[in-house]
Amino acid sequence: MQQLLQGVNVFLIGMMGTGKTTVGQKLAQRLNYRFFDSDVLIERVTQQRISDIFATQGEETFRELESQVLSELASCTKSVIATGGGIILKPINWSYLHHGLIVWLDAPVPILTKRLKKDKTRPLLQQTDLSLKLQSLLEERRYLYAQCDLQIIIDEYQTPDDIVEQILELVP
Numbered sequence: 001m002q003q004l005l006q007g008v009n010v011f012l013i014g015m016m017g018t019g020k021t022t023v024g025q026k027l028a029q030r031l032n033y034r035f036f037d038s039d040v041l042i043e044r045v046t047q048q049r050i051s052d053i054f055a056t057q058g059e060e061t062f063r064e065l066e067s068q069v070l071s072e073l074a075s076c077t078k079s080v081i082a083t084g085g086g087i088i089l090k091p092i093n094w095s096y097l098h099h100g101l102i103v104w105l106d107a108p109v110p111i112l113t114k115r116l117k118k119d120k121t122r123p124l125l126q127q128t129d130l131s132l133k134l135q136s137l138l139e140e141r142r143y144l145y146a147q148c149d150l151q152i153i154i155d156e157y158q159t160p161d162d163i164v165e166q167i168l169e170l171v172p
């Protein structure tokens with residue numbers, strides 16, 4: 001598998017709650033790759049939580065930071081990178097993502113709603129109708145996620161290990 005990928009990075013994209021971090025860590029282990037999470041790196045660089053960046057500096061500043069972090073990650077090799085759900089929004093980010101294999105974890109809204117219903121950390125989801133918000137975000141973004149190299153459709157019975165196996169089977 002490692003030979004097939006030949007050190008090429010794997011970028012996991014997809015909505016909040018699709019399991020990019022958990023799946024990414026496991027995939028990195030299987031491939032003997034390093035693992036990075038763009039949100040964690042942003043928090044490390046700024047010494048602030050994502051929710052505080054959104055609250056004090058706004059979403060646009062967060063998106064700029066996200067692009068900067070991604071541009072640096074793009075120059076790595078042998079890495080699995082879990083990206084924030086909105087990474088696909090800035091056109092410039094696609095030039096960085098195309099440095100690797102782009103894998104979309106695509107889970108339906110009911111699964112995301114179930115997983116995120118107690119979440120307090122994601123600034124875009126702090127409103128009353130979680131399911132509606134996720135639905136509208138997914139509708140806005142679906143055509144962007146669809147520009148991936150590999151789409152993995154997730155159902156409620158798959159474990160993170162199952163998803164890793166599915167990715168490995170489908171790597172071109």
Ligand code: S3P
Pocket residue numbers: 014015016017020039050083084085086087121122123124
């Ligand atoms: C966001 C997703 C979050 C984080 C931020 C914005 C989004 O990351 O980057 O809250 O716009 O979808 P996860 O997808 O890792 O939750």
